[in-house]
Amino acid sequence: MAVVRLLPTQEARDLLDLTRDFADKELATRVEEHERDETYPEGLFAKLGEAGLLGLPYPEEMGGGGQPYEVYLQVLEELAARWAAVAVAVSVHGLSCFPLATYGTAEQRDRWLPDMLAGKVIGGYSLSEPQAGSDAGALNCRAERVETGYRISGTKAWITHGGRADFYALFARTGEGSRGVSCFLAPGRAEGLTFGRPEQKMGLHAIPTTSAHWDGAVIDSDRLIGEEGQGLQIAFSALDSGRLGIAACATGLAQAALDVAVRYANERTQFGRKIIDHQGLGFLLADMAAAVDSARATYLDAARRRDAGLPYGRNASVAKLVCTDAAMKVTTDAVQVLGGYGYTRDFPAERYMREAKITQIFEGTNQIQRLVISRHLSR
Known part of the structure; x- marks a missing residue:
């Protein structure tokens, strides 16, 4: 609806x-x-x-x-x-x-x-590495200064649109420690840049997620964004906004699952009544609707703080946590409402459930969101 x-x-x-x-x-x-x-x-x-x-x-x-x-x-x-x-x-x-x-x-x-x-070129975000998922400060991919720019060497992982994107926001090490990471606007095609085969994922099958292998590819010096060593500041600033994007996507997914469940419950009859009229199922659907509405209100609150120029980092983490947990619960409950049909591919509920799981993982796992929130509280 x-x-x-x-x-x-x-x-x-x-x-x-x-x-x-x-x-x-x-x-x-x-x-x-x-x-x-x-x-x-x-x-x-x-x-x-x-x-x-x-x-x-x-x-x-x-x-x-x-x-x-x-x-x-x-x-x-x-x-x-x-x-x-x-x-x-x-x-x-x-x-x-x-x-x-x-x-x-x-x-x-x-x-x-x-x-x-304008969407004439499509971008990807290249922060994670095989050994440095949640720990962005442990990046190993290096950008070495050379006469014509920077030579990039290393492997990046979990890139949405990997191999398809025209450019990447690439984070690579130019020095040591947390102030030794820099940000680059890297081209999507370069000699020495190759991509792994698309990951065999549980869901989100139509858009590839790949690794990227930088084997000494050289990019121009004017592709450095900000100052050398400013990369993690840029990455974390971007992720506050990105987490709100995932929160909104998770809410849309939950809304779709709720719609399928309500439609089915209004059409399916058992014991002479529509199943939505049985209190046990009606209350389950009510809880699903409350979760979707609460998720939407949470991400909108964070967005309005961002629009007003107020601090919103903690609120973005709260929204990402609340919305994605809600999506996982609502999509799981939608499968339950449909019963055996929910477990088949004849209905989209099982796909929604598979897709919801990743929202709790990318743009910072929900465990990381709890860590971010608790650190804000400790201040």
């Missing part, structure tokens, strides 16, 4: 109507085929760019949509309610634009940002 949203402007309401129309026509009609066959949706991200949905939270003077974060996140939620893998990739694209938009020089922004925000 369509969520009735409280939006700040008529422009925002029109944008959500456009998003729903696009998602119904371009995402909902293709998701089952591509997720089942594990095939990439060729041309879809170009259409998302043409619709203006890939640069929404960035200023119009940079080529973005100039939308508040609370509106952008609700767009992500609508996309995720139709196709979670695509919505996550849209969120990651926005995350990969953040370092350049926030820390890049005017010359760098003028050169690269318009095409990025």
Whole structure:
């Protein structure tokens, strides 16, 4: 069912109507085929760019949509309610634009940002490594200064859109310690850059997740974003926004699962009544609806703090934790509502459940979110 949203402007309401129309026509009609066959949706991200949905939270003077974060996140939620893998990739694209938009020089922004925000090129975020997932300070991938720029050597992991993206926000070591990591706007194609085979994932099958192997590839010196040693500051700043993106995607996924469960419960009869009219099941559905509404309110609160220029790091972690835990519970309960049918691929509930699990893991596991929240409290 369509969520009735409280939006700040008529422009925002029109944008959500456009998003729903696009998602119904371009995402909902293709998701089952591509997720089942594990095939990439060729041309879809170009259409998302043409619709203006890939640069929404960035200023119009940079080529973005100039939308508040609370509106952008609700767009992500609508996309995720139709196709979670695509919505996550849209969120990651926005995350990969953040370092350049926030820390890049005017010359760098003028050169690269318009095409990025217009969706003419698609980005990936390359922070994690095989031995350094949650511990970003333990990166080993190195960027060595050479005459023409930086020589990159090492392996990165868990890259959404890996091998498909046109550029990567790449974090590599230029020195020692926590102040020895730098950020680069790395090209998606370079001599000495190769990608591993796509990971065989539980869900989000249509968008590849790969490792990247940098075997002495040289990138130009003007691709350094910010100062040398500023990389972790940039990465963590970007992740606050990225966590809100995942929170919104998780909420959309939970909403889709709730909708499937309610629809089924209104159609299925047992003992002469619709199963939704049996108190045991009706209360389960009520708890699912409360979880979805609470998740949405949590991410919107964090987004509004961000839009108001208030500190929101703790709130972003709370939103990521609450929304993704809610998505896991709601999608699991949706399978239960459908009973045996929920365990089959005839209904999307089992896919929603598989997709929800990763939301508790990426952009910082929910254990890391608890650590972030507790550290804020200790201050």
